Amino acid sequence: MDKDEFTLFYQPIYDLRMDRVSGFEALLRWPHPKRGLVPPDQFIPIAEDIGLITPLGEWVLNRACEQAAGWPSELKIAVNVSATQIRDPRFAEVIANALDASTLAPHRLELEITESVLLGNSAETVATLHKLKAQGLSIALDDFGTGYSSLSYLRSFPFDKLKIDQSFVRDATATNGSKLIVRAITSLGKSLGITITAEGVETIEQLDQIRAEGCNEAQGFLFSRPVPATEIASTILNLRGGLARRHLSGAMTG
Incomplete structure (x- = not known):
């Protein structure tokens, strides 16, 4: 950290209905x-x-917001936050400062948390999440289905997005695999008005399956590996105009 050696890579999130990139997830490297x-x-x-x-997470938020502010205004930036960050009394202030410094519109920032964040002092955590949501941010529940008491969390907080863990997506096309789990999560999200994103999509078969089940978004190597900020523009261009087979075949062989 003292040498400023960390960097952010970005993986596109693809809107299956609009057939275009809807945002990027920031990944620390x-x-x-x-x-x-x-x-x-x-x-x-x-x-x-x-x-x-906590200071590392603050650096990620500031850098991600700063870089995303220069992207097309319809693109969101998703940032993973830890339980330690959420439980920090300064966290809402850290978010506000990052948005102010970058001039990024709040609705373009999406915070991704895992179910572990809600364990322990969940009342205080949920209160913090409500405060952030009131500021215009989106809150996504990452790795859905792999933690504890997922359904009770959906009752306690109005998440904007559920991300289906890649282990379910990877197994969705296998005989006696997790296709029904993907279907159940997608149906649940649709009933609650929550966006459903399938993680870890690597093959056309998986894409066809999660599209058939009604997932709203997809993310994975089929679309693009995580790229540095300097390759954001070329990644958007590569995926512009729909999922042309030449792009998909390039993703599979790359």
Whole structure:
């Protein structure tokens, strides 16, 4: 952090109904001079253990908002936030400062949380989420179905989006796989008026399946791998005009 070595990569979120990119998810990376690109699952737990996850999360929010402010105004930016960040009394202020400094419109910022965020002092956490939602932000529940008491969370807070975990999407086309789980989550979201995003879409078969089940959005290597900010424009252009087979075949072989 002192050397400012962290960077953000972005993976597109694709609107299946509009047939276009609707936003990007910010993904933290560490380009190490010897180890190469270090994935977050290797350094985030350490950052949490040594108490750096809050300042690191604040850096991610500020950088993501700053970079997204220069994108086309219809594109959202999704940022993952940890339980530690949400429980920080300053968190709402951190969000407000990031939006003010970047001049990003609040409705373009989407915060992604996992069910673990709602464990423990859930009343205070839900109150914070309500405060953020009142400011115009969107709140998404990530990795849906892999945690605890998912349905009770849907009753306690009006989420804007549910993201189906990639383990279900990956298994959706297999015989006796998770197709019915994907169908149930999509139906639940439709009934509650919640956007459903399928994560980890890697094949055309998976895309056809989640589209048939009625998912609103998709995300995964089929569309694009995470790219640095300098490749945002080319990624949008590559996916413009619908999912042409040449783009899909390039994604599968890339």
